[in-house]
Amino acid sequence: MTFKELLQKYKVEPACASGVGAGWVPLLDRAFVEMQAAGWTPDLVGIGQIKEKFGDLRWYIHPAADCPPDLAGTVQAIVSRAEEESASVCEECGGPGRGCSTGYGWLRTLCEACQALVEARLLR
Numbered sequence: 001m002t003f004k005e006l007l008q009k010y011k012v013e014p015a016c017a018s019g020v021g022a023g024w025v026p027l028l029d030r031a032f033v034e035m036q037a038a039g040w041t042p043d044l045v046g047i048g049q050i051k052e053k054f055g056d057l058r059w060y061i062h063p064a065a066d067c068p069p070d071l072a073g074t075v076q077a078i079v080s081r082a083e084e085e086s087a088s089v090c091e092e093c094g095g096p097g098r099g100c101s102t103g104y105g106w107l108r109t110l111c112e113a114c115q116a117l118v119e120a121r122l123l124r
Contacts, residue, residue, distance in 0.1 A: 001025055003050075006032070012042055015062070016049040021091035023114075024057060031059075031082040038074045045075045055099045055107035057086035090114050 006025050007013070010032045020028070028050065035045075044067045048060035059079045063072035090097030092114035100115050102108050103122035110118060 001029065003028075010036075010042070012047045014047045014049050016060075018047075018050045020050060020052050020057065023090045023092050023094035023097070024052075024086055026094055027057070027082055027085055027089055031078050034078050035075050038078070039071050040075050044068075045072060052091060052108070055087070055109045057083045059083060092118070 001009070002022065003018075003020055003025055006028055007018075009029075032040075044064055046062040046064065048062050050057070050059045052058070059082060061072075061075060061079055063075070087099060087109055088097060089095075089109065090111040091109050093111060095111045095114075097109045097111045097114070099107060099109055102110070102115060102118050108115070108118065
């Protein structure tokens with residue numbers, strides 16, 4: 001599943017431009033399943049943006065005025081766990097990854113093989 005397909009699956013339209021590599025899509029999918037089980041809907045807790053920043057997942061949420069406080073807290077905890085987990089998951093392939101600096105100083109979470117591929121693309 002692609003990131004775009006994931007957003008369609010959960011009927012999410014982020015407020016800002018969003019995107020992550022395919023390796024983080026299963027991580028996001030698990031988080032959305034957990035959020036739904038807790039009672040989340042896009043109307044109660046909107047998605048502002050989902051992106052990579054400084055090598056980790058960043059996921060911004062916006063609870064609606066009528067969102068129960070306990071639901072907002074639960075969703076924030078799920079999002080925070082996904083953000084933490086992203087620091088050890090390769091954004092490209094989903095395998096075990098680590099923070100690294102690719103060409104031009106970009107910080108990413110990648111496995112060694114994907115880091116080599118990304119750096120080779122940058123050198124072209």
